[in-house]
Every structure is written in C-alpha cells, then in structure tokens.
Amino acid sequence: MTLETLLLLAAALFSTGLFGALTQQSVVMLMMGLELMLGGLIVAAAAVWHHIAPAGADGQVLIVLAVTVMAVEMAVGFAVVTALFRAQEIDMTDMAAELKE
C-alpha cells in the first residue's frame, strides 16, 4: 500500500471513467463514467491524507466534498434527463445537440 500503488489505482479508475464519459451515448451511462472518475479522486485523496499529511483533516474534507459532488451530480443529472425525456423523448447526448438550435 505505497503511495504510488494507491495513486496508480486512482489513476486507473479515473481513466476508465473518463473513457466511459467520452464514449457513452446514453446520458445515464455518461454519469456512471463521472462517478467512476470521482471514485478515483476519493482514493487519491485518502492516499494523500494517509501518506503525506495525516495530521490535518484537509484530505478528509476533500473526500466529503467529492462524495457530496457525486450525490449532487446524480440528482441533477437524473432531473435533467427526466426533463429532456419529458420534452422530446431524448435520452442520448447526440440527440440533445439539437437543443442548441
């Protein structure tokens, strides 16, 4: 459990999530990619807290922040999908591009 292995795990989760967020057409799947990226952030924050600055609580506060961001992201995401779906039966990111016209 060295700092490097932990951060590599975090980087792997982050890159996988990024891949999902970039490639998925469905809005809900895209959000799952974002969740995975934030999961990587949480692991990284915990690793840095444990290995570099355990005396302060800043790393822990960052995790609290990330967990809250995940909850908010999910709630807003589902509300937007629901609103989009109500408006025009859209659930794919590509279709939502028409909204800008």
Next chain:
Amino acid sequence: MLEHALFWVLAVLAAAAGVMVFRFDSMARATYALLTSLLCAGGVVMLLGLDYLGVVILLMMTVEMALMAVFMVMYMMNPAGLMPMSMLHNTKGAAVLCGAVFAALAAGILLAPWPARRGRPPADPTHDLGMSLMGPHMLTMMTLGMALFATIVGTVVLATRRGRYDRFGDDLKARRPDDPVPGGGRR
C-alpha cells in the same frame, strides 16, 4: 500482511469492475459493476484508516446505485441487454485520449518527488474531521449545505412538469388537487 493481501484484492476488483461497467450489455449489470467498484474504493479508504468516511462511502454508493438502476431501466433503450447493440461514439479517439491521460498520470505519480510524511494520524480521524468541519472548514460545510439545498429545489423544479395551476385549476379554487397519485393534498 493480511491488510496487504486485502488491499490487492480490493484494488484489482475495483479496477476490473470499473472496466466491466462499460463492457456489460445489461444496464443492471453495468450499474452493479459500478457499485462493486465504488464499494471496493470505499474498502480501500477504510484500509487507509478512514473508517468513518469509508463506511459513509459504502452507505451512499449503495443507495445511489440502487436508485441509479431504476433510472437506467427507465430511460435506456436496452435495459436487460437482450438485444446486444453498441451505444458508443468516438471510441478510438477516447481510447487514445484516456490512454494518454493514464500514461501522463502514471508518469507524474512515479516521477514526482513526493514529500515525506508529516505528522502522525490522530487517534480518532472521525473526531478530527468533525472538529475541522465545524471549525476551520465551517465555510466548506455551509457551502455544501447550500449546494444540497439548491439541488433539492432545482431537481424538483426540473423533474416535475406540474405546478399549482395544474393541480388546483386556473383559479386555484379546486378543493382536491388533481394528482395522478393521491397524497400531498393540502395547500
């Protein structure tokens, strides 16, 4: 020793489940693969000595993913994966980009001169977190509270189409609201 073995199991499981999220055809499987990945991440956080935050991650992620599965099934074209289909775009570019991001992150992780550990973990990190959130980080806590409140209001406004004129008529004089599901009748 046991901790080390546990860490490697959790780490491999987290990464593998993370990859499987985007390989499964079935929405339910994808959601619960993501849950597995995030639960393992929570387990790693617990191994690092942050018991409270680790358990909170387990709790929140289980609830989130249980609800996410509902929305997945509601809004996806292919919920059970009975008709395999591709719902991807720009796969190649994304793969190259993500490979590059991972390579850059890994290089940074391995090459950066990480500072040595300063200080020791407190006897009770949970206490530390609480004192910090209610003390020097009070502003963070208040901002989070406001953000969550704004989220509640915003999501309800976005997700519901019906206002009080739909429920109580144009003159707001209807005695009983006209709701698809009963309940919440009082004004």
Next chain:
Amino acid sequence: MSETAPLWAAAVLPFALLALAAVTAGCGAAVSAAAERGPAGSARELTSRAAAPLREALRLLVQQPRTTTAADGALRRAGVALLPTAAVLAGAVLPLGFRSVTDPGVGIVWFNAMEVLAWAAVWLTGWGPNSALSLTGGYRFLAQGLAYELPHMLAITTAALGAESLRVGEVVARQEGLWFALWMPAAFAVYLLSAVAMAFWGPFGHPLGRDAAGGAAAELGGPARLVLLGGRWTLLVVAAGFAVPLFLGGGHGPLLPGWLWTLLKTAAVLAVLLAVRRALPAVRMERYTEFAWTVLVPLTLLQALAVAVVVLNR
C-alpha cells in the same frame, strides 16, 4: 467497557442469528395459527404449529428450483445471497451483553450501511428472474427504502448524539442509569417502525405482497426462496436486536447477567413486533412516504434537537 469477543464468535454468529430467526418465525407461525384456527388444544399441537416454518424450510430445500425465460441468473443469485450476508454483517456489531464480534468506532454507521445493502439485494432478486411481478416487488422496496431511511437515520443519529459516540459499546455504556428509550421516545418509536420497514415484513411487507403474487420472491423456488425468506427473518431479528443496545440499555439490568438481559430484551422487542403485525394493515408506500417526510422527519429532528440541548448542558 465493551470488549471484542474471541475470534470463534465470528464463526458462531451466523448460526446464532439463524437460530434466533427460526425461533422468531416459529413463534410468528404459532401466533398466526392461533388467530386463524383458534388456540392450540394441546402442547403437541402448539409444537407442531411452531415447527411449521422448519417443515417449510425442509420442503424448500428439496423443492425443484424455478427457472424463467431470459433470466439474469447471476444477478438473481447475487441478490438472494446478499440479503442474509447483509443481515449477518450488520449483526457483527450487535453486543451480546457487553461483547460483540467487533466493536468498531463507527459501529452505528456500519449497521446503517449494511442494512442498506438489502435495498440492492431485493431489487436484484426482483430484477433477476425477468418477470414483471417480481420487478414490481423490487421497485416497491426501493420506494419503501426512500420513505423509511430518512427518519431512520435521524433516529439512530439521535442515539449516537445522546452517547456522544458512534461506537455501539459506548452507547450501551452511557445507558447504565437511564435507558435512551425513556428520554428519546420519539426516536425509539421511529426506530421500531423502520426496523419493520427495513426487514420488509408485516405491515411493511408490500415488496413481497400477495397482491403482486409474492412480489420480489414471486419467481423464486427451492433453496433460493429459503435463503431469501430466511435472510428476511434474520434481518428482522438483527434490526429488532439493534434496538436493545441503542435504546433499551443493552445488557444493563439488575440480578441477571448481561447476555441474558440482551436476549430477554430482544425477545420483548420481537414480541411487540409480532403483536403489531397482526394489528396493522399493510402500508402502501406513497402514503407512508408522505407520513414519513411530513411527520416523522420533523418529529425526529425535534427529538435530535432536544437531545442535543441536553447533551450540551450535561
């Protein structure tokens, strides 16, 4: 005060919980039979009635499993197995007397996290067989979870607040003189309600309701059904048992040893729940949600405020 039990306790725990669940199910069956067919004539008949769940368990063990078209077997099995697992993991922080299998510093949050795993378990069980009725049952439990979880969390937070600790052993230690149930009655009542709701049993049994042909368990047969229903009884025992360290003083009591007090109090809570089951109709979730969010949440918030004021002035 509270100490960790020896390692073999972890191996014994699942079987002990299962035995308690079987006894509870037997008592429930005896009470049901007495209500339907009149009081038992002889001790032999009473035993036979109480053994009905065991006979049913044996029957399910040898019954042919059911299969459905295009089922997602892996997810179904995962869901069915997750329910008793979650119950046992939650039971790990239950103190018997003053000893529990493990007493982590965040025991109360741990209990909550494990109990929430049941949401995933029931939904997966409902989703797996690819059947509309069982999926309806799974959705019902998610709606029920959203309804009971908020007041439930506030209620257990209130107990932690009263003890100024998230450690279950510490909560028990703080109740040496005065049980929390006596000065946190609202939190205790809400906890009992949500204990029944989290085990989706009795009045909150809608997810497995007869109107949906058995709900989430509709397509389960054989051993899978046994594991799910057994897991539900185990979850009920664990949920009821956790009321004892949280609100009823754990192992504290005169004369008798601590472990006996814990068992007696757990039995009393279960007896109340069994009695309540026969008195209350099934609750529909849209109604309970409204009640929970407009009545129970403000009520538990006021209760927490009152406790916080007391703790600050202590």
